[in-house]
Each structure stands twice: as C-alpha cells, then as structure tokens.
Amino acid sequence: MTEGADAPMRPRPTVPPVYRGSSKVTQARARNWGLDDVIDAAFFAFAAGAALWLAWLVIGAGWHPTPWALLAGIAFWGLLAYLAIPRIHQVLTWLYVPDYFIGRTRTPDGLLGDPVNLALLGDEEDLHEAMRSAGWVRADPITPRSSWRIIISSLLRRSYPGAPVSTLQLFGRAQDVAYQKEVEGNPSQRHHVRLWHTPANWVLPGGRAVDWLAAATYDRAVGLSTLTLQVTHKIDADIDVERDYVVDDIRWASPAATLQIWPDFFTAYHDKNGGGDQVITDGDLYVLDLHDVVPDSQHSVELARARAADKRASRHRPGQLVIALGLIALLVAARIGSTIASAALSTTIDLLWSSGVSDARTVVYAAVGTISVILTLVVLGLGWAAWNGHPRSRIGLLIVLALSVSIDMSQVAALGVRHAPAWILTTSALAVLALLALTARPVHRWERARKAERRAARRPERVQRP
Template identity: 65%
Template sequence: MDPVATRPRPTTAPTYRSHDDKLSEARARSWGLDDVVDAVFFAVAALATVWLAWAVIGAGWHVSPWSVLAVVLFWALLAYLAIPRLHQVLTWLYVPDYFIGRTRTTDGVLGDPVNLAVLGDEDDIHEAMTRAGWVRADPITPASSWRIVVSSLTRRSYPAAPVSTLTLFGRGQDFAYQKEVEGNPAQRHHVRFWHTPAGWVLPGGRVVDWLGGATYDRSVGLSTLTGQVTHKIDANIDIERNYVVDDVMWASQEASTEVWPDFFTTYHDRNGGGDRIETDGDLYVLNLHDVVVDDVRSVDLARARALDARASRQRPGGLLVGLALVGLAVLADAVRLVSDSTILLTAQALRDEGVAHPEAVAYWVVIGLSSFMTTLLAVLAWASWVGHPRSRTALLTVLTLSVLTTAGHITTLGVRHATLVSIAGLALEVLALLALTERSVQRWQRHRKAERRRRRAQQR
C-alpha cells in the first residue's frame, strides 16, 4: 500500500481562502475569435443538417420509388451527419473533458474504458506487441478506409486495418495494435495507446508512460446510438485486457506486470456505439523497460512512424469532400437558374419597369450573377485549399447565406412542391457546410496558420 498523506491539525481557527495554489494551474480554456466563429458555424451546420433530413423525408412522403430513396437518404443523413453533429454540440456542454478513465468518440460521447497502462517507450511497445503476433494498425486515410470496406464486404483478411479514433487528453490515439481472428476482418483483438502528457499523474499520484484501451470486436452491426455501421465489441472488456497482458508476458520474458486493484469503480455501462461494457475496475500495468528491441523491428517502427507522419500532414478528407461539394452545389444552382422560372420572373419584372428587351437583359443579369457567385466560390475554395486563414470563414459565410435563402424558398413553396434540383442543391450546400466545419478541418487550418506565423517570425 502506498503511504496516505495526512493533513496536520490546525493550530488556529481556520479562515476561508478563495483560491488554492494547486488549482491555479488548471484554468478554463480561453476563447478567441476563431473559436467563437468556428462554434457558430459548427452549430449552424448541425441545425441545417437536421432541417435537410426533414426536407428529404417530407419530399418523399408518398408511395413511389422516390419515397424509398428518400427513406434511405433520411437514414444516412441522420446516422452519419445529423446525429453525430448534434452529439458533438451537446457533449461539448455536458461531458467532462478531464480524465475519468473513459475515452471519447469523435462525436464527443463516452467511448471505451481505459483498462491498461504501460511503462516504457514506443519502441518497447512495438517490440513486445510484434513478438506476440500483433500488427500495428494503419492510419486512417482514403486508401485504407476504402480497403477496409472492400475487405469487410469480401471477407478478405486485412491485418493492419485502421481502427476508429477515440480521444483521450483531447487527442486521438497515438497508435493501435490488433490481431485478426482467423483472417476475419469482422472479428479482431485490438488495443489503442495514448502517451500521457508531461508531468501528468494518475489519480493517487502514480505515473505511467502510456494508457491503453483493449477491446474485442466480435461482429459488425449497427450502432444503437447513431445507426451507423460499426464494429460491435464484446461486453466483458476485462477478458481482452487480460488476453493482451498474458500474450505480451508469454512472448516477452523480460516484461513484468502488476495489478492496481479497484483503481476504477466496477461498473456496467455502454460505449459510444451503444455496446454494453463490463469491467472490474482493475488497472493492469505492463512494465516493458527491460524488453530488448530488435534492430529489424526498429526499422519497421520507423516506417510506421513515417506513414503516420505523412498521413497527419495530408489535408483532411473533410476539406477535400467539402470543396468538391461546393463545386457540385454551384453546378446545381446553375441548372436550377436555367431550369426554373428565375429568368422568366426577372424578365417580367423588367418588362413592368419598361426596360427594353427584358428577356435578353434578364438572361444576362442571371448569367452575370451566377458567374460572379461561381468565381467568388472558386476563389474562396482555392484559398481554403491552400490554408488561407480567413478564406474558410468567408466560404462558410457564403454557404450559410445560400442555405438560408434556399431553405426559405423551399419552405415558402412547401417541401413537396420544391423541385428535385432545388433540394439537391440545398443538400450539396448543407453537406459542404458540414464537411468544412469538421474538427479535423479546423485543426488543419489552425496548424497552417501557426506554421505561417512561424515562417514569418523566422524571416524577421
């Protein structure tokens, strides 16, 4: 048992102090202008997505092939866009961001528990896990995401398939290791690792180098919280924790372990996918300091680190998808202007004002406005692609105004009387707004902004 600190008995009558020196280091996060702007657009995108889901299901609420498609689109919008974004907005308000022994999903809800700790370096973990037959998971990229979809559908083995991101200490896992079960991509052992911040201590004052979360994927199914297709984990996560520790101890005789009983409260709960989880609250600590690292495996680890670094430098997928959707939305708006009564109504208004050749004037006015908006969006999209600090904010502003205008027009006409082109254009704009407000896009833009500042400071 560790010694228990005691507080000396006061020798004088106590007086209330309004501040504790130890708490002075833990301050609430300060909000800058960029934080406020991003939060506003983040919430606007969430509300716009919910409205879009309602518009889609309302437009297809009658017996027809379109109604079937509308129901499918409604589910996809809710499961993959609307509900996750609402989770992110709401959990920011009520889910604690300090360490409570639980990870968080990218949607902000509580994820898998922390049930493992490690003493040692990343090289030690790589050596120990590789000896035991575990494979380091690939980073999430468009190529690896596509590969895991194909492997799941064709039931082909993908030993290094990426794992979903869970956050701890405000960031995703540093890396993960996994072991497929009989080459079945739907079933696998896997464990995520997070490096603890400098100077950080566990409750009770203990210090470890890494924290981990080990769970067993038993099948592929639908999340009960969002309806997304995801891996379903086995409820008894302690069995997987014990398996990881025993596997490492069997493969590496230099490794040792100790158990901190009842470190967390024993509980039954659900994770971010809605799966039941059960744990006895014990924390297993692996000591890998004495593990001898093989030179060949050091080379493999260096390659894996290079792959992770290259993936982290890539522009986030949300930025690429968002800008592509902006281009499609511009095209849809152009089709709508030509196909609906915009030109005819403009010509009639000009004719009432006594303008000569109203049809030609209306045509060029509409074409001119469309060309101006296309050019403006193209410039803002290019500037956002290169990481200009204010370009994304300007682009989000234009998209928000366009969404509000189109949504108001559809609401006035009635959802069932809106044209398919109008709803498609609105959907593209809302999806672009949603993609460009993703956390990964925000972080990438701020990273580029910080790099630009550093380069300017070096030039001076």
C-alpha cells in the first residue's frame, strides 16, 4: 500500500528501532495511589453496600399492614433511587467508563450522558447575546427553592421559563451555563442546551480548537429514569433535530453567526443516555462562529476560564462535609441516649438492686457516662480535624461510622428485620447517610487540595533551613 499524499511523513529507520515511551502522554499518566486513597475507595464502596442495606431495612421494618407501610415504601424508593443506586453506579463506572473526551458527557453518578453535538467559537458575551437574541432563557441553578418550584410547576402545569436543568459533566466539571426554551408554557417539554468552555490549549480529536462544546436535547416528558429510578425529564431520541433547531434559531436571530459542519466527526450511532433514554445521532459536529455577534466584545473566553478556575480553587467547604458532621453529631447523641436507656432498663441492674447491691446503678451509670464522654471527645476531635481538611481524621470518622453500621447490622441479623426497633432504624439511617456524605467525591477533592496547600506552605521553611 502506498502512502497518501496528505499522510504525515515518518522517515524510514536507518538503524534498528529502540522501544521508548511517548513524551506526548506523560501528563496523562495515571496518578499513583497512596494508602489514604485505597482506604477512601474501600469506604466509598462500603457506603454503597450500606445504602442498599438501609433501603432493605426500611422496607422490611415498615412492611406491616399499617398506614406506615406507604411511608416505608416511599422512603425505600427514595433511598434506593437517590442514594444506593447512584453510589453503586459511581463505583462501577469508575472502573470502566473512560475519563477522557469521547464526545459524551457524564452524569454525576458516572453514567454516560447526552452526546456532545454542537461546538461554538466566540467570547462569553457573544454567546449570551446570541442566546438572548433568539429568545432563550438562562436556566436557574439547582437550589432547594428552584427544585421545589419546578416540582410545583410540573404538577400544576405552570410556566417556569428559567427552570433548572440536571447536572451533566464534561472535562470533570458541571456545565458552565445552560439555556432553554419552554414549549407553549409547558414545563414538562422544553428545548435546552448545556455548554462547557474548553480548557486552555485543549484541542478536539484531529487538532482543531473550539471555545465551547455543547449538548442540545429536547425534553418531551417527565418520567422515571430506567437506570436510577429517579424523577427526570425524558428526551427525544433524535438529538440531531434539536441540534439543528438550536443552530437555525441562533442564525435566524443573529445574522453575524456563521456555521461550519464537520461531517462524520463522530461515528454515527444509537445508544442510551444517563436516564436510559434512546439517543440517535449522525455523528456530524456543527460549529457556530459567534465572534462577530457582539463587535469588539470585552468578555473573552479566557475570562470564563479564569472564573471557572477561581470557582474550582474556592476554599469553601463542600456542603457534603457540613451535612456529614451534623449527622455524626446527631448519631453520637442518639447512641448515648440509647445506651443510657438500655442501662436504665437492664434486668441485671434490677436484680442487683433487689439483692441489696445499692451501688449497682451508680457504677453502671458512671461507666456509661465515662464511655460516652470519651467517645464524644474522640468524635469531636476527629470532626474538628476533618473540618480543617485532614484526610486521616476523616478516615477515622469513617471507621467510627462503619463500626456503627456493622453493630446495627449484627443486631438486625439477631432480631430479624421485622422486629428491628425504631432506635436501630434511626442510628442506621444517620450512620449510612453520614457515610455517603463523608465519602462524596467533592469532600475527597477538597481535602486533597487542603493537604497540598499545607505541603506547599512547608516547602519554603525546609528550603531556608541549613
């Protein structure tokens, strides 16, 4: 076979070849795993199993012919759909889903999400002006208030033009901005597009560069995800129709916008997204050039990158850490309360009391009180250190939580799930929820960043020493 005229030339070797590594992929080398990383991964997986066990405990303990059966069923679905299954997906997809650009977004649970089917060239101001001119509304961030509002609007069929969209990830982060258009005031149906600015000096396969990548899809209804059982929007399968609609809408409203089509950029395929919906695409990448939408725009894509870098470098503690420490405090209080109650009701103490051993209650209460104080002080110390970003302290708290869950598991196994008392349900729920929050990836990343900062702060001192 003869080499094509446009093929990159490689000189014919004049000496026997020597095998050597490629300098181009040195930065993509997988990071080494330390002991803390291995332990953290083990607890991450343990939390997934504990969430499944908690869901089984809730449905088993509440499965009686009483009004509480319905409440137990709802709680079981919530634990399964929003805690147990997502964590299992995170564990499994971490093992086999690629963590580099393959033209697909990812859900926070690690599942492959909507395909990337649109690219843009232009500054941040060009992007916003083009979308606003075409009548698109920027989606609100996901907050308790906006989540409640979209639930009410969906049930009452009220218009909510700025309804939030679910989070999808590209380049390891959530979308930087999302725009949408409601369909005739129906919040269950909408056009929407998520956009990510590309990292500095990053190029697409083939060496071409763009400023933004986007995933455009059409929400046709509200339903349950077939992969996680969560309430979500169901998308129309032919995502190319939505891509064409977004492109034509922008070009109609902004005559300065131009279009390039890179045919067969991806392989044409049909697959499922993170919600289990069918998706079909022809593999063409549409590239919108928005540079001239706003003449002499001042807000460059570099500014967008700088804002994202500042956000990632934020020192704010992740919300999961705050929630976890609050749950741990409640768990310690519940454990101490149940221990004191058990001691007060102990038949052994009653027998000793009736036999004339008058100091029995005092001795037992003193022992229980001493152990409770020691346990509280240990947990408080570990919690304070974890609050300040010390990974080993967080691992200590994970050990305490794992022991608490294991104790409850053994007691449920001895009593039977149908006879599990309310206090076991309470302590189990607190411990498992705290485990899930404390092993969340944002907490792990935040602690690693704080650890790196402390090491960097100590380096100048070491250099100055003789």
